[in-house]
Amino acid sequence: xxxxxxxxxxxxxxxxxxxxxxxxxxxxxxxxxxxxxxxxxxxxxxxxxxxxxxxxxxxxxxxxxxxxxxxxxxxxxxxxxxxxxxxxxxxxxxxxxxxxxxxxxxxxxxxxxxxxxxxxxxxxxxxxxxxxxxxxxxxxxxxxxxxxxxxxxxxxxxxxxxxxxxxxxxxxxxxxxxxxxxxxxxxxxxxxxxxxxxxxxxxxxxxxxxxxxxxxxxxxxxxxxxxxxxxxxxxxxxxxxxxxxxxxxxxxxxxxxxxxxxxxxxxxxxxxxxxxxxxxxxxxxxxxxxxxxxxxx
Amino acid sequence: xxxxxxxxxxxxxxxxxxxxxxxxxxxxxxxxxxxxxxxxxxxxxxxxxxxxxxxxxxxxxxxxxxxxxxxxxxxxxxxxxxxxxxxxxxxxxxxxxxxxxxxxxxxxxxxxxxxxxxxxxxxxxxxxxxxxxxxxxxxxxxxxxxxxxxxxxxxxxxxxxxxxxxxxxxxxxxxxxxxxxxxxxxxxxxxxxxxxxxxxxxxxxxxxxxxxxxxxxxxxxxxxxxxxxxxxxxxxxxxxxxxxxxxxxxxxxxxxxxxxxxxxxxxxxxxxxxxxxxxxxxxxxxxxxxxxxxxxx
Numbered sequence: 001x002x003x004x005x006x007x008x009x010x011x012x013x014x015x016x017x018x019x020x021x022x023x024x025x026x027x028x029x030x031x032x033x034x035x036x037x038x039x040x041x042x043x044x045x046x047x048x049x050x051x052x053x054x055x056x057x058x059x060x061x062x063x064x065x066x067x068x069x070x071x072x073x074x075x076x077x078x079x080x081x082x083x084x085x086x087x088x089x090x091x092x093x094x095x096x097x098x099x100x101x102x103x104x105x106x107x108x109x110x111x112x113x114x115x116x117x118x119x120x121x122x123x124x125x126x127x128x129x130x131x132x133x134x135x136x137x138x139x140x141x142x143x144x145x146x147x148x149x150x151x152x153x154x155x156x157x158x159x160x161x162x163x164x165x166x167x168x169x170x171x172x173x174x175x176x177x178x179x180x181x182x183x184x185x186x187x188x189x190x191x192x193x194x195x196x197x198x199x200x201x202x203x204x205x206x207x208x209x210x211x212x213x214x215x216x217x218x219x220x221x222x223x224x225x226x227x228x229x230x231x232x233x234x235x236x237x238x239x240x241x242x243x244x245x246x247x248x249x250x251x252x253x254x255x256x257x258x259x260x261x262x263x264x265x266x267x268x269x270x271x272x273x274x275x276x277x278x279x280x281x282x283x284x285x286x287x288x289x290x291x292x293x294x295x296x297x
Numbered sequence: 298x299x300x301x302x303x304x305x306x307x308x309x310x311x312x313x314x315x316x317x318x319x320x321x322x323x324x325x326x327x328x329x330x331x332x333x334x335x336x337x338x339x340x341x342x343x344x345x346x347x348x349x350x351x352x353x354x355x356x357x358x359x360x361x362x363x364x365x366x367x368x369x370x371x372x373x374x375x376x377x378x379x380x381x382x383x384x385x386x387x388x389x390x391x392x393x394x395x396x397x398x399x400x401x402x403x404x405x406x407x408x409x410x411x412x413x414x415x416x417x418x419x420x421x422x423x424x425x426x427x428x429x430x431x432x433x434x435x436x437x438x439x440x441x442x443x444x445x446x447x448x449x450x451x452x453x454x455x456x457x458x459x460x461x462x463x464x465x466x467x468x469x470x471x472x473x474x475x476x477x478x479x480x481x482x483x484x485x486x487x488x489x490x491x492x493x494x495x496x497x498x499x500x501x502x503x504x505x506x507x508x509x510x511x512x513x514x515x516x517x518x519x520x521x522x523x524x525x526x527x528x529x530x531x532x533x534x535x536x537x538x539x540x541x542x543x544x545x546x547x548x549x550x551x552x553x554x555x556x557x558x559x560x561x562x563x564x565x566x567x568x569x570x571x572x573x574x575x576x577x578x579x580x581x582x583x584x585x586x587x588x589x590x591x592x593x594x
Contacts (some may be wrong), residue, residue, distance in 0.1 A: 030455050033450055033454070109387050116416065132435075153418060164410075
């Protein structure tokens with residue numbers, strides 16, 4: 001099963017990379033802008049969010065190709081958020097995945113615009129005529145709404161604002177959970193919900209996928225905090241101990257390393273519980289959740 | 298007719314302002330973020346773009362209420378672009394419509410995020426279930442694609458990049474046209490095309506509306522250059538002679554004040570020609586084009 005899962009992930013990741021390349025290579029836009037967009041978009045990464053879209057839609061009978069534009073839209077939004085988060089006026093980061101950040105290479109103005117362009121391009125993809133024709137415009141419109149709500153003021157951007165507002169202060173557990181559920185959880189939720197919606201899943205199943213993603217996102221974030229303390233900088237591509245230096249509350253600062261690890265595992269168990277009604281076909285989503293706490297980077 | 302037009306514009310503007318207020322007042326998001334979004338969004342302005350959406354859709358039998366989410370989506374995208382353009386790393390402007398710019402009031406990080414949130418919220422509105430139900434999801438999806446393409450790398454953002462790339466150099470007429478057709482023309486085009494598409498206009502009519510908007514946008518931009526030299530700073534809300542100080546090519550620097558004025562009037566005549574087949578019902582679009590070269594601010 002583990003081998004099959006690794007093969008599945010490698011194949012899907014390759015498909016996603018190829019699609020991201022295809023969707024941006026021929027853009028009728030200033031070359032330097034396209035270069036900046038692609039520099040950040042094609043910088044590797046696990047492609048977790050697009051794979052979540054695909055795995056959720058496969059559970060309800062769609063093929064990866066049917067939802068590829070939506071899957072890539074999500075990755076574009078994730079990438080734009082990293083570019084803007086790294087800006088000097090935000091987190092002021094020089095490195096991302098072991099490479100200079102977008103604004104370090106292309107300048108601040110271009111980084112702002114590359115982020116804006118990626119965010120906008122996500123919605124070009126959501127309106128992709130071939131994809132809309134395949135799943136039907138009603139599902140496409142609903143999925144577009146899911147994505148926009150999760151990415152915007154009531155979701156990811158709102159989480160980033162709350163994160164900034166708590167800078168230099170130690171947030172408590174409930175505040176920390178809230179920030180992360182908005183900042184990273186919202187997009188994970190959108191991923192599986194969009195996959196379900198595009199594939200015509202019923203409302204109860206879409207809700208169930210959303211709850212799976214909430215636990216998944218929590219486990220993911222706790223594990224990020226664990227890796228910040230106990231991870232290998234060469235593998236994570238960022239410095240170790242950054243959170244402590246930034247005086248940020250983390251699950252490790254709140255519960256200690258072992259307490260944080262336990263909580264991550266508990267969140268994974270909750271995620272798995274939500275998948276039970278789907279049975280064997282949910283094997284990818286199951287192993288995806290389990291792999292969150294196997295990560296070393 | 299002129300009185301009727303002024304009444305029409307005042308009524309539509311009021312409807313748009315009320316809708317922009319309504320669509321953002323209840324946002325479930327950090328209060329300071331909502332405040333920053335609304336500070337820029339509700340700062341007045343002519344609301345030309347949303348009114349173009351409405352007027353184009355009325356031409357094909359829809360009511361303003363039917364397209365209000367799409368009309369406001371366009372204004373949100375226009376507003377986000379102003380917020381990001383004003384940032385220190387871009388045009389570094391302190392004043393906008395006679396008031397301190399968003400980043401001057403809320404700080405740079407919040408201005409970036411308020412812009413991101415407005416851009417994203419535009420697509421929340423495009424996916425608005427009630428609106429999608431009214432015009433049908435197929436038209437809604439097509440209009441969403443129009444908006445995203447016009448706003449993104451191949452449209453407005455691309456234009457902003459080209460504008461930056463020409464900074465400090467004198468662009469020639471064709472380059473100037475290209476920059477403006479992307480930077481401001483694309484959204485005008487999206488406005489009337491979306492109005493037509495949402496109202497079920499045929500392809501030929503949508504194309505015709507797009508050509509109208511291209512001439513309209515050109516006239517608008519030339520007149521902006523005229524006002525920069527000959528306008529009243531108290532009315533335009535920005536300094537006079539800014540373009541010359543920034544060493545930017547303008548239609549006035551290329552053709553002189555009188556030459557620029559003539560070219561603006563010629564562009565308006567071209568816009569009006571495109572409207573002829575629509576006859577009397579296109580009266581609002583006609584007077585809108587004529588009013589471009591009446592503007593004093």
